[in-house]
Structure formats: C-alpha cells, structure tokens
Amino acid sequence: MSKEIPDYPLDIFTPEAVRNAREVDDALREFAPVVRLHDGTVMIARHEHVTSGLLDWKTFSSTSRPWHDPTSPRPEILLTDDPPRHTQVRKVIADALSPRALERVKAVFEQSARELLDRLRTRDTVDAVGDVAQAFVFQVLPDILGLPEKGRENMHGFSEMVWATMGPPGELFDQAMEHDYSAVIEWLETQCERSALDPEGIGEQIYAASDSGQVTLPEAKLLLQTVLSAGADTTFITMANALRAWALFPGEYEKLRADPKKVRAAFDESLRWDSPSRMAGRMATRDVEIGEYTVPAGSKVGLMFAAANRDPRYWDAPDEYRLDRDTRHSLGWGYGVHGCVGRVLATMEAQALLGEIVRQVESIELAGAYEPWMTTVGHGPIRQPVKLNFG
Template structure:
C-alpha cells in the first residue's frame, strides 16, 4: 500500500528577481524537497526532478494546458490575454491546431529554409569576426533570428523590433503580475497593433509560413477566425526562445574555451554544443499546468484544481538523470532527452527551425574564429519564464 503525504512547503518565490537572475539554488532546494513541493508565495505546487517533470508533461489528461500555462487559472477567471492556440489548448482542439502546424513546419519545409538562411549566417559571421569585439546577444542572438525568421513567416520588412517586445509580453505572462509583466504591458499597445496587422492575410508574403496557415483555414483544417492567432504563435515562440538559446550557447562557449576549440576544429559539433547549452542553461525555465483531479506522485498528492509549475531548468540539471556533473557544461555529454523544448503533445513545434538557425550561425562563426572569450561582464535579462542575457560582450580571434 502506498502511503501518501502532503508535499513539503518552500518559502521561496521563484519569480523574485534574485531567483530569476540565478535560479540554481532554488532548483536544488526544489529537487531535494521531494518529488513535489508547495510554493507558499503563489499557492501553487512545483516539480523539479527530471523524471517527474517529464512524466507530467506527457500526462496531458491529468495536467491540462487549457487552463493556462501561467499562474492564472482560466477556469477560475476570465483570461486577461488571448490564450495560445498551441500551448493553451487540450485535445481534441489542440490536435487540430497541431496537425495544421505539422503540415507547415516539417522536414521538407525546414530543409527549404537552409538555402535562405545560409547566406545571412555567413555574412553576419564575416562581419562579426572582422569587428573582433561584439555583443553576442544584440549582434548575434537577436540579429540573426530577426533577419531570417520573419522572412520565413512572411512578415513584411520593418518593425521587427516589435517581435522582441511581443515575446516579453508573452513569456512574462507566465508569472505573477509583477514589475516585469507590468513593464511589458505598459509598452504593449503599439506592439500588439503591429502584431495584429502583421498576421492579417493581406499583410503576409504568399510564400511564407503565415500564408500557409491561412491556406489551412481555407481548406477547413482550422477555423478561419483562428488563422491570425495561429500565425501569432510563430511570432511568440519563434523568436525569443531562439534568441535566448543562441545567447546561452554563446555564453557557454565563451566561458568554456576548450569547448570552443573543439567546435572550431570540428564545426559540425556546434549541434552538440547547442543541445548541451539548452540543457545547461534552459532558455524556457518553467511553464505551468493545472490538475483536473488529485494526482499522486511518488507518495505526494497534488490536489485537484491546483496550479503546478514544471521546472524545466531544475529537471535539466537533475543529478538523478544527468549524474554528478549535471551542473557542468560538457560538450561530450549525451544531452538527448533534455526538456528545453518540452515533451509530449506540447513539445515545441518550431524546434527544427531553431536547431537550423543555431547550426548555421554558430557553425559559420566557429569556422572563422579560433578563440572566443568574454570581453566584459554579461548582463542578465529578467523574465518570468525565460533565462538569458540582455548583453554578452565577447572578443573573437580570427582563424
């Protein structure tokens, strides 16, 4: 017979500035507290061990997304924002949208992007190595996705800076209504107007992913009124997460010169560096689910109608899964199975595009730069759901 208990309580706020800047102490406390812990600061529960986070992500019947992937419970209060059609729906509705997106983002269409993305990657790498010193966030991690991804979606030229502001709104909404979300919302009106205009049928390039969404609506694959919202899903998930992932990978390589030497010698290894950086500094730190019934996890019970924070960041450094060196960046580690892109039916649909972008820009830089190192103190970027840098000054030495 299984003996069940109430989870222990942690008196720590995972959305405090201190934890958002350096979450790893909180992660260790969460993992060591048990398979589940209660967070007194938000009347919510949290899971930080790899196996239990992975299992919860796979169990979309008990841990639903349709009640919001943030702290707000859409069943208890009317959403103040438009829910994401991909992240915040459950089957069978979610299956409809996922199938439509799968017909648009697939191996064939991603292969077609390689040619379009390669030229800009090579050009940018040339410019950065020639300069010698640059900011790996603003000049690379932001610059490259903002150059190639809007074109893939079919967004018209101009105004692409709104994409970063939109990502700030979307991901800060995962947390409480703190100063980060308030600041994002204060700057929201012009950004949201630009987003709405950019997702309209007539505003999109007929050759892009956005137009393909509208074609899916014309075929009856999705409701016509949902087409602009599904196009919007590209813009919320396709920029900020990739920006943070690229910035975190550059940080990992800059502070591990032996790893940069290895990818310079074999640029194809940037794919492994990217995966290990995704594990080591997961760009998406947490999303929430809501229980629809009492859920027992290894003897701890989460009650029905509870918000549950699934800590991807804690799971990705769990020694139970990754061994005693889980806290280290190791290029030769087998990082497969990390949760940076999620797991289960809500696993990131755009991850092959992010991987392609990383392969091209990091590979181009690795071929040209023999060494890379920090050229100043990195500046953290606070966000309720994302971990990354607002500035990462580096210096490179040409090969």
C-alpha cells in the same frame, strides 16, 4: 498515508530570484520532490517527475495553468489546448515547419549568417545576444514567415509581454507591460493579417490551412503569432548561451571545431545546460502521487524544465557543458504531445548561425558581465559581451 506538501519559504519570481534563477530553481528542487508556493501553485522540479508529468497530458492538462489570463497578448491556441484539438492544430504548424517545407529557406539562413559574421569581423567585442543571436533571429524569422519590414522593432516588446503572462503578476510583469502596448498590439494585429504577408512566405502556408478547413481564419492568424513569439526568444537565448558555454568551456569548443558536424549536438546541450524556459504551467485533473506526497486534483502546477535539466539524480555533472552528452531526455524541447513544434526551424537556424561561427571563429572569450533576462519564466542572458577571435 501521504505527507502534506511543504510550503516553500521563498518567492521564486522576485527580481532578485530571477537574477539568480539557476541557484533558486536548483534549491527548490532539492527542498522536496514537490512544494507549494505562497499563492498555492504546486511546483515539481526533479527530472523523473517533470518527465512523467509532461508525458501525461490527461493528468497534467494545458487547458488551464497558473496565472493564465485569456485576455493577455499571448495567442490563445496550441499551448492552451489538449488533444484531440491540440493534435489538429499542431499539424498545421508541423506541416508548415517540416524539414521539407523549410529546405527552401535553408539557403536564406546560411546567407544571412555569413553576412552577419562579415559585419562582426571588424568589432573588438560584441554582445552575444543583441549583436549576434537576436540580430540573426529577428531578421530571418520574420523574413521566412513573410512579414513586412515595417514595425519589426516591436518583436522584442511582443515577446516580453508574452513571457510575462506565463508568470505571476508583480514587478517584472509590470515592467514588461511598460512597452508601448498599443503600438505592439497594433503591429501584431495588422502585420500578421494575411493580406500583409509575402505570399511566398511560411505565414501564407499557415493561412492556407484555413482554406481547407483545418482551422478557422482567426485561428490561422493566432498560429502565425504563436510561431512569431515562440520561435524567437527561446532560439536566440539558446544560441547566445551556446556562445557563452563555448567561452566557459574552451576545450569543448575545440572539440566542436574539430568535428563541426556536431553543431546540432552542441545546440541541444546548450538547451539542456541553461534552458530558456524555467517551467511550463499545467492543471492537475486528478490526484497525483509524487513520492510521498499527493498533488490534489484541481491544483495549478509548474513543471520546472530548467531545474530538471540540472537534476544530479539523472545527469552526471549537470553544471558542466559537454559536447558528447546524451541529451535525448533533455526537457529543453518540452516532452510528449506539447514538445516543441518548431524544433526543426530552431535547429535549422542554429545550424546556420552557429555552424558559421564554428567555421570562422577560432575561440570565444567572455568580455563583460552576464546580464540576465528579467522575466519570470523565461531565462537566459539579455546581454553577454564576448570577443570573437576570427581565424
């Protein structure tokens, strides 16, 4: 006979909880294999159970999820689909962002990274987020998608709104929506139109799938908007976290400089060490046994990536950043059919920027306090001053 799922006594989405998300999420993971929040949402945070949940899309469906609002600014496609529809739609993005398709923009990434490092050389301290990782991604991502220059200042507001919709309503949701909502939505709707795009950009390749009937024209636009939102924040947060980790673990950075080919491994470990997404939402389509507990069919469920990526039952010394760690079962990229479709793109961006930093910067030091990104489900620094010691 299964035990009743314990009620969790804390609200994990308050501003104070978000400021201390690592400790808060780890404490939930250790409280019980599965817990119930005050609004009824069931949270699962141990590596074994999160992994199995992500792999079993039939049981943990993406078609409904905690706090889902179909009228929100988040593009309603791909993340809210299950196979077979998800498979059909995903192929459009996978083709547009395949290694072969992206090879032609690799030089764009590398040139942009060199130009950025040239500008940073004269600075005593820089912000690992705003001056480095975000500056790079917010330039190269819309460039390769073929978006016009006009209105790109709305990218961060768009991302804030999208991430806010993944968590519950509350103070942080309201703050995210304080951006000029109408300006953001107008930019999103007009600048992602096919007619506004550079015909040589990847955005046009996504729209081309509507010509062949793989998706409709409105769906192609939603897919472009999905890449624009999903491809920005998680990537720049993870790269900023890499710089932070290299400052905190200088011995690991020395190893990386001695073997620069491990930049991809360094990025993957950054994604595990401090994952940019706390959780993914799902709906249980049947009763599910989690240890001695049963998650009832119809439950809204949160599968907690970040806590699982620090689960000491699976990872040795999970709070340590280790260049040589085997991250094949890290959940930072997601898992199963909903694994990150933009992985090739994010990896190529990271190899360009982080690779250039490894080549030019002898060491990195923290130069100020870490300021957390104040959104309920996204996680990471929104500001981290560092000193880049160029060779």
